[in-house]
Amino acid sequence: MPTYLYAVVMPDGTDGEHFEVFQRMSEPALERHPESGLPVRRVPVPPQFTTNSDTQRFGDSNLKRLGFAKFEKDGDGRYRRTAGSGPDTISAD
Numbered sequence: 001m002p003t004y005l006y007a008v009v010m011p012d013g014t015d016g017e018h019f020e021v022f023q024r025m026s027e028p029a030l031e032r033h034p035e036s037g038l039p040v041r042r043v044p045v046p047p048q049f050t051t052n053s054d055t056q057r058f059g060d061s062n063l064k065r066l067g068f069a070k071f072e073k074d075g076d077g078r079y080r081r082t083a084g085s086g087p088d089t090i091s092a093d
Helices: 060-065
Strands: 003-009 015-022 040-043 070-073 079-083
Touching: 015 040, 060 079
Parallel strands: none
Antiparallel strands: 003 015, 003 040, 070 079
């Protein structure tokens, strides 16, 4: 079940206390605080996607699987492909 962030709506229209609630996506948004009965609104929060690590997320095999190419800078100012398809090297000139 997703966690939703809510804010108590103060009499002047500003946000008061924030709290989180576990709810099914099919449930309607709360209109009142579960304990105090004060009016509330759901606060939009960007989705959080997590993986085990950036090493796994940006690993060569995962990037290739997703259709990306990865280039790493060489000592001579060129970029050498280490994952995916495309040219073996690229340069600014």
